[in-house]
Amino acid sequence: MLLGSQTPILVDFYATWCGPCQLMSNVIQEVAANFPKEERLQVVKIDIDKYPALATRLRVQALPTLMLFRGGKQLDRVEGLLDAKMLSQRLRYYLRGLDAKFGRSQR
Amino acid sequence: MQMIYDTGLLLFSAPRALPFASRKCSHARQPRLSVRASTEPGEKSLEGMRKFSEQYARRTNTYFCSDKSVTAVVVKGLAAHKDELGAPLCPCRHYDDKKAEVAQGFWNCPCVPMRERKECHCMLFLTEDNGFRGDDATISLDTIHETTKGISGVQD
Numbered sequence: 086m087l088l089g090s091q092t093p094i095l096v097d098f099y100a101t102w103c104g105p106c107q108l109m110s111n112v113i114q115e116v117a118a119n120f121p122k123e124e125r126l127q128v129v130k131i132d133i134d135k136y137p138a139l140a141t142r143l144r145v146q147a148l149p150t151l152m153l154f155r156g157g158k159q160l161d162r163v164e165g166l167l168d169a170k171m172l173s174q175r176l177r178y179y180l181r182g183l184d185a186k187f188g189r190s191q192r
Numbered sequence: 193m194q195m196i197y198d199t200g201l202l203l204f205s206a207p208r209a210l211p212f213a214s215r216k217c218s219h220a221r222q223p224r225l226s227v228r229a230s231t232e233p234g235e236k237s238l239e240g241m242r243k244f245s246e247q248y249a250r251r252t253n254t255y256f257c258s259d260k261s262v263t264a265v266v267v268k269g270l271a272a273h274k275d276e277l278g279a280p281l282c283p284c285r286h287y288d289d290k291k292a293e294v295a296q297g298f299w300n301c302p303c304v305p306m307r308e309r310k311e312c313h314c315m316l317f318l319t320e321d322n323g324f325r326g327d328d329a330t331i332s333l334d335t336i337h338e339t340t341k342g343i344s345g346v347q348d
Contacts, residue, residue: 101343102269103284104262105315133286140286147313148284165313 093155093180094127098145100134105166109149115169116176124180153179233271241271241280242333245316248302249329252310254317258326261339266316267331268340270301284314 097113099106113128120126133140133148143152146164153161153176160179167175233241245267249256256263269283279294280301287293298304305311310319318325 098286100269100283100286102265102272103314104257104265104269105284105313107265107343108259108262108315137286137288141288145286148286150286166315 090127091156092125092127093153093160093176094129095176096152096154097128097130098133098140098143098148098150098152099130100148101132103148106149109151109166112167112169112172113151116173119169119173120176126176126180155180231272231276233268233275237271237274238268238336239333241267241274242331242336244280244301245270246330249317252306252317254310254312254319254329255322255325255327256329256331257315257318257324259324260326260331260335262315263331264336264339265343266314267336269314282314 095113095117097106097109099110110130117126117128131139133145148164149166150162150164151167151172152159161175163175245256245263248254266283270280273279273281273283273290277290277294279297281287281290281294282299282301282303285299287299293299302317303312305313306317310317312318315324
């Protein structure tokens with residue numbers, strides 16, 4: 086799909102009747118809103134009932150599952166609920182190489 | 193001319209179609225997939241799953257989520273699967289083959305992880321030490337309807 090893009094893409098696999106997915110959706114909105122404007126992040130939500138083949142191909146099992154892609158490579162994958170702080174921390178780590186423990190740049 | 197005719201016969205009459213032909217055929221035969229997202233559950237199943245959730249939480253000493261909309265969505269999901277498949281398959285998972293999963297039973301609510309370790313990743317049944325848990329394990333039908341308004345399962 087859009088996997089060749091250099092812009093990081095956060096894919097959110099969800100199902101209509103999955104409770105935690107709704108919460109995750111709000112968390113993602115919050116994180117995306119607070120994301121620094123210079124760094125673009127694209128968010129894609131995929132309803133696994135509408136696209137089951139894709140979910141199977143990417144071996145999605147528990148929901149919600151988030152995957153972070155950039156340049157066609159999967160950088161991160163997490164299953165289950167995360168809160169806003171943990172999610173933004175993960176994003177910072179994988180996208181900027183920030184030290185996850187101390188939140189400081191390694192560069 | 194004759195060769196083309198012969199090839200044509202071969203293509204159409206061969207029981208095992210040649211690769212090129214089979215690709216073409218399968219493409220033509222492929223039905224228009226009416227992609228069905230999950231549907232809104234019926235009242236009877238919904239009430240059944242609501243009752244089950246309350247009773248099972250009582251039985252296992254677990255609580256509902258402090259945010260009742262999460263509970264409501266999961267209860268609706270269970271009811272929807274009950275309508276669709278005959279059994280309340282866990283709504284918070286993706287399955288390659290839902291019918292096979294129902295027959296297998298691992299993910300039929302209450303699922304094996306829940307029964308064995310009180311692990312419910314749907315956040316329907318939360319143990320006492322869980323930070324998301326509410327103070328009770330009750331939810332009314334009204335609450336369910338109210339908090340799930342606008343989350344339509346029907347594909348537009």
